[in-house]
Amino acid sequence: MQWGKGRRSDNVVDGRGGGGVGRLGGGLGLGGIAVVVVFGLITGQNPLDLLAMLSEQGTAPAHTQQQPPPAGDRDADFVSAILGDTEDTWGALFAQSGQQYQQPKLQLFSGGVRSACGFADSAVGPFYCPGDQRVYLDMSFFREMETRFAAAGDFARAYVIAHEVGHHVQTLLGVSAKVDDARRRGASMEGANGLSVRMELQADCLAGVWAYHAQQRLNWLEPGDLEAALNAANAIGDDRLQQQSRGRVVPDSFTHGTSAQRARWFRTGFDKGDMNRCDTFAARSL
Structure with missing residues (x-):
């Protein structure tokens, strides 16, 4: 992936070193x-x-001690390039529908972090907090992707970032608020067809929408990149993770979807770049 073509974002903040x-x-x-x-x-x-x-x-949330990543930090530069392109893509797509895209911050952290959603350690993995509209990323997760999940490659990493930005898009579009309201009314959030699964799969699809438009604009993908992203989606499916950790699969406890579902919805977004194809909540089959 020729990620160097991407415009660098000004919204990456460095909370590493204990500040968070x-x-x-x-x-x-x-x-x-x-x-x-x-x-x-x-x-x-x-x-x-x-x-x-x-x-x-x-x-x-501890935001006062944060600053831009230091110059020469290649990993942070990669994150900035991917985030910058998500800003360009979603800014253009929102403008097409007469809306204004509000860019999220992406906070790098190490070990643990406080957010408006509470404290989280690195074991949680990358996450988005709608309370402060920030993506949180401990870049050790990228190394874990390679060593634990055998999911390597720059586009695989870009997919992870784009998925979390997809949750930000859901917040701006009101999807997150509707899911929260349904949860308060007692609707099921988990299970093979739960709201949580559908929300996560929609974020996968939105990541695919970003990837389509980024490729159309920058032509930065190389042979094997798409397969790397699909492999990453497969690697972090609920069924595969449960089989690895428990030795069995429990669909009623799914929160993100199966490996096949995650790869399928990312590919759905990537094939056409059409947000309208990402309505996982209306889909009869995931």
């Missing part, structure tokens, strides 16, 4: 905690109450 993970006292070290204790004793306030208050403040 909370500590006792809202991120205070031992020296800071000692200062708070002394201040409390002088003013007659309970130091524990002060620390608790600071700790609560520390549970909010």
Whole structure:
């Protein structure tokens, strides 16, 4: 994949190095905690109450210490190129329907991160939080894709990013709000045909829509790239992951769809680049 052709986004922020993970006292070290204790004793306030208050403040999304990735970071440059092209693609598609695309931030993190959706560690994998409209990515996941899932290649990585951006598109289009409303009304979110599965498969399809338009504009795919993305979609299907971890498949606990479904819906978006073909909620067969 000739990803160097992509326009770099200004929306990649670097939260690596501990800036996104909370500590006792809202991120205070031992020296800071000692200062708070002394201040409390002088003013007659309970130091524990002060620390608790600071700790609560520390549970909010930590965006203040973030900055652009350093120059020369090739992995971050790749992320910036892919995100930049999703901005161009979705900006144009939204404009065609008289809407304005609101670009998400993409936060790089290492180990763990706080978001408006709560704390998450790297084991969660890449995710999108509608509460702050950010994509969160620990790039160690890309290495895990290669070693654990045997899913290598730049376009495979690009698919992962585009899938999370697909969730942002769902938020802007109101899909996420409708699913949340259905969940509050008791609709099933899991299972082979649950709302969660349909939402994830739609994000796969939207990733395919992006890939189609990016290829039409930049002609940056090389032989084997599409197969790499489809292999990645296959590798992270619920059935395959459950078979690897449990030794058996439990469809009632599916949240993202089977390997075949994930690859099929990505290919559906990629073949025509038509968002209207991505209505997984109306599909009788996934």
